[in-house]
Amino acid sequence: MAGFDPQFVWNGLVVGSIIAVAALGLTLIFGILNFINIAYGDYMAVGAYFTFAANTQYDLPIVAAALVGMVGMAVGALVVDKLVFERFRSRSAIVLLVVSIGVAFVLRNLIRIVWGTRNRRFSGPIEAAPEVFGVRVLPDQVAIIVVSFVILGGTYLLLRRTRIGIAMRAASDDTDLARIRGIDTERLVTYVWIVGGAIAGIAGILLGLDAQLRPNMGFTALIPIFAAVILGGIGDPLGAVAGGYAIGLAQELSVVVIPSEYKPAIGLLLLIIGLLSKPEGIFGEATR
Numbered sequence: 001m002a003g004f005d006p007q008f009v010w011n012g013l014v015v016g017s018i019i020a021v022a023a024l025g026l027t028l029i030f031g032i033l034n035f036i037n038i039a040y041g042d043y044m045a046v047g048a049y050f051t052f053a054a055n056t057q058y059d060l061p062i063v064a065a066a067l068v069g070m071v072g073m074a075v076g077a078l079v080v081d082k083l084v085f086e087r088f089r090s091r092s093a094i095v096l097l098v099v100s101i102g103v104a105f106v107l108r109n110l111i112r113i114v115w116g117t118r119n120r121r122f123s124g125p126i127e128a129a130p131e132v133f134g135v136r137v138l139p140d141q142v143a144i145i146v147v148s149f150v151i152l153g154g155t156y157l158l159l160r161r162t163r164i165g166i167a168m169r170a171a172s173d174d175t176d177l178a179r180i181r182g183i184d185t186e187r188l189v190t191y192v193w194i195v196g197g198a199i200a201g202i203a204g205i206l207l208g209l210d211a212q213l214r215p216n217m218g219f220t221a222l223i224p225i226f227a228a229v230i231l232g233g234i235g236d237p238l239g240a241v242a243g244g245y246a247i248g249l250a251q252e253l254s255v256v257v258i259p260s261e262y263k264p265a266i267g268l269l270l271l272i273i274g275l276l277s278k279p280e281g282i283f284g285e286a287t288r
Contacts, residue, residue, distance in 0.1 A: 016248020047201025077197025233281015
């Protein structure tokens with residue numbers, strides 16, 4: 001246990017930014033396809049490792065390498081859908097859930113085969129953390145928060161101001177009605193996987209910036225991500241973002257009253273509390 005320190009709030013904002021981006025991508029996929037993709041955490045890991053390869057093996061600057069990781073995972077998500085999920089889309093959500101578990105195992109082990117099992121990090125200097133008002137602020141942490149705001153703001157504009165985004169929202173509310181109204185739901189599924197895959201890739205890169213890369217990095221992040229989605233209201237993008245920041249802050253501030261090794265349990269605890277007390281989500285906008 002430790003006394004209160006504003007450093008915990010800053011760390012919570014950094015962690016919350018990562019969780020919020022990841023939860024946004026996951027809830028977008030659920031809103032259209034109506035199944036929880038357990039492989040989503042491994043999508044994040046693959047995006048991070050694509051970036052690692054471009055950054056360390058091909059000497060691309062981290063920004064260019066991140067674009068490679070984001071685009072690579074967007075394409076990868078679409079390929080996995082065409083090869084695997086599309087064949088089971090007519091089945092129940094439970095079948096798709098089980099299939100996604102299999103996809104997760106395959107992706108995780110492919111990472112181990114290609115990049116090995118030891119921890120990795122992006123190329124770049126290790127910089128000292130200057131103090132700002134008594135808080136140690138790493139440049140990577142500032143980048144995480146800035147990029148997350150850009151992604152969250154860009155996705156908001158996509159959903160609110162573009163024809164594709166409006167179609168996504170309509171299909172999330174009622175897929176059958178959207179189809180009757182003339183929306184091409186099959187093409188929409190393609191867009192959802194591209195956007196969701198790209199967001200997963202970015203979330204994995206942000207996670208890799210905050211810690212080291214390892215094959216199971218996405219899997220271990222699933223509990224707080226799912227907690228954020230459920231706390232925010234399944235299928236509600238704005239709620240998922242709010243839930244992400246709530247989980248991040250709660251995890252980091254919890255060390256004031258409990259040992260730091262129990263931080264990961266906070267996400268699970270809030271997930272249970274959210275299901276029991278407010279299953280419709282923070283803003284009452286859960287779609288299903």
